[in-house]
Each structure stands twice: as C-alpha cells, then as structure tokens.
Amino acid sequence: MKRTAGQNPEIVKRWRPATQMVRGGTMRTEVGETSEAIFMTSGYCYDNAEEAAARFRGERPGMTYSRLQNPTVEMLEQRIALIEGAEAARATASGMAAMTGMLLSTLSAGDHLVAGRALFGSCRVLVDTILPRFGIETTTVDARDTEAWAKARRPNTKAFFLETPTNPGLDLCDIRAIADIAHDAGALVMVDNAFASPIVQKPLELGADIVAYSATKLMDGQGRVLAGAVCGSAQWMNDTYLAFARHTGPNLSPFNAWVVLKSLETLDLRVRRQCDNALKVAQFLEGRVPRLVYPGLASHPQHDLAMRQMKAGGTIIAMHLDGGRPQAQALLDGLSIIDISNNLGDSRSLMTHPASTTHASVSDAVREEMGITEGMLRLSIGLEDPDDLIEDLDQALKEAGL
Ligand SMILES: *Cc1c(COP(=O)(O)O)cnc(C)c1O
Secondary structure, X not given: OEEOHHHOHHXXXXXXXXXXXXXXXOEEOOOOOOOOOOOOOOEOOOOOHHHHHHHHOOOOXXXXXXXXXXXXXXXXXXXXXXXXXXXXXXXEOOHHHHHHHHHHHHOOOOOEEEEEOOOOHHHHHHHHHHHHHOOOEEEEEOOOOHHHHHHHOOOOEEEEEEEOOOOOOOOOOOHHHHHHHHHHOOOEEEEEOOOOHHHHOOHHHHOOOEEEEEOOOOOOOOOOOOXXXXXXXXXXXXXXXXXXXXXXXXXXXXXXXXXXXXHHOOHHHHHHHHHHHHHXXXXXXXXXXXXXXXXXXXXXXXXXXXHHHOOOOOOEEEEEOOOHHHHHHHHHHOOOOOEEOOOOOOOOOEEEOHHHOOOOOOOHHHHHHOOOOOOEEEEEOOOOOHHHHHHHHHHHHHHOOO
C-alpha cells in the first residue's frame, strides 16, 4: 500500500474541509487507482508463521481480521474523523449499531443516563427498555429545558444523550449549555447528529464528547446503504468503545464503507444545496399550513439558538395540519414528485406521517410528549429544483383542502 498525502496527519489537518472530504484518508495500492479500492476480504495472509504471531502480539503493524481492521473501512473512518474534527472515528453497520455501541460500551450496571425525551424512535426504545434490562438507570427530560438536565443529575450519572434538531419535531437543545452542566457532574455528553450532519453542526466544538451518526442519512445521502459512525477522543475510542466493539462486532461491510466514502466527496455540496432548497420550500409552506416548523425560519421558537449552533436550518421540515390523520394522508396521496417514504437525508425529497410509521411503535403518551400529532408530516428535502417541489406541494395541498 502507498500512503498518500491524505493519510499524513500533519498534512491533512492543514487542508480545508472541501479538500479533506475528497482526499482525506485515501490509501493506494501498487496499481495506483484514482478511486479508492474495495477490499472485500474477511481475513489477511502472512508471509510466515512468525509474522502472524508478531502481528497478534501487536509488535508489528498489519491487519489480522476484518472485525478489527479493513483498509476500505479505515479510509472511511479517517475521512469521517477529519470532517468531524474528532481524534478518532469508527464505522458501524447502521446508525443504531453506532448508538448502541456508544451507550453500552460506556455505561455499566448501576450507572445513570439522562436522555432527551424526543429521540429517534429506536433510540427511545434503547433508553426506556433495553438499557434498564442491564441495570442502567435512565431518566428522560424535555431537552429544550436546560435546567431540566441539571435537575436530572444524580451522583451516578455517567452520561447525557441528546439529539438536536429532534426527529421529527425539530426541537433544539443548547449543546454548549448542556455540556457545561454534564461536565460539572463529571458526565460525558453524547450527541446523535444524524439530522444536522457535520456540515451543519459540529457538536465537539460546542463541548460534546462523543458524536454518533446514522450515515444511512445525509452521509450516504442517496438511499443505498445502512451505515453508522461514532466519533470521539482517541482515549475513549481505544479504552472504551474498541474494548467493546472489537468483541461484539458491529462492523460495517467494506462494500458499504466504500459507498459512503464516495458519498462524502459530495457531502458538503449536497447538504448545502439541500438546506437552501429546504429554506425555500419552508418559506412557501409557511403561508399555506397552520403550523410549520423549520429551524431556519424566524418563526421557529428557538431560531436564535439555531443560528448560533447550526450553520443552516437543516434539510428537514415538519408541519402540523388541523385535519388530523385524514388530511395528512390526503396530502401524501396527492404528491407526484415527492415520495411517501420514512427515510430521510436522501437526494430525493421524501415525506412521511410519523404517527403511523416511524413513531407507530411508541405509546400514545410518549408520542404526545414528543409533540407528534395525528396531523403532523415530516418532509425531507432533496436535490430536486425547489420550484418543482413547491409546485408539487401546491397541488397536493389543494387536494387536501388547503
Ligand atoms: C435514522 C436515524 C437513526 C438510526 O439509524 P439507522 O442507520 O437507520 O440504524 C438514529 N438516529 C437518527 C436521528 C436517525 O435519523
């Protein structure tokens, strides 16, 4: 293997983000391929028996097994770490593998976790049901209320877990203020940053300790593969996360790592364009629906915070219709360009009815707590021309009587 400038830490850290996204982490074989190679291999061979023994003793560099190292996956991990500004990153098979690994590697029986109430559906199940089965105490708070985080602390609080903006309600929480409260109590701050992406929000710069992603969303951005990532300090990665993940195996396949690696080359372009499109569509919808939620609009109750901690309003819009589920479904059924789909962060615009899809498995009480009404729709804006999206929404709104 040839190390390119993209693998030299002294050189890459001087590059600007657009260059890091295209060239960071690139390794080349003797063939000199321009596009990164896919190493579809589970294992590695050794020149002689002593070489194998030395690698297993950790005395000689080199790979031993793809649960521990794979060149394609390492290229992706180095590129994600650069984009995030993290000392280390590890890729996982899905966003939920990243969230689970981050939490279970850090928390033990007897520890306490404080989490925001409005979390991605499966994250809420982890916090409410799965972690307590292992003796981990959990408390959920209204994440918008900074004081609520302070009040929820206990002597055994080990970590805070939050998402901002939240799915699907688009509530924000103040990462810097919450991080100060956590650090006073000696707790770590974990942020699920899938909705914003590192282009829009950098939690580590705001005081977070660990950032986790569903790379299925904006990082792949073209609806092809499931993937995830965790980012943090080199020490947490080695001593805590890898001590767990090496043996539990949440690994990303080299093929899926390659797909996401190529997508990162256009992450900055895509996310910026999608945010611009979302703002235009949100401005149109604001005049047409009873309640529209978009952090980039002055009407968002936390617009000032959005402008402080995010570089743009994001790619997701939420709206609440007065006519409940029938009107929401009529709007969905009236769309001709925008697809009915519960995925998000795709180059295609997608709309879903959270109460009957992504959040159907949480109880009515929890849905109410999260602000998910029967008339709520979530719209993920893609790369189409925003004027076509506006025309599509205009005719669908008419179908729904708006
Ligand atoms: C999609 C999503 C996840 C889960 O990711 P998967 O890749 O589907 O496992 C977690 N958090 C948020 C905010 C998400 O949008």
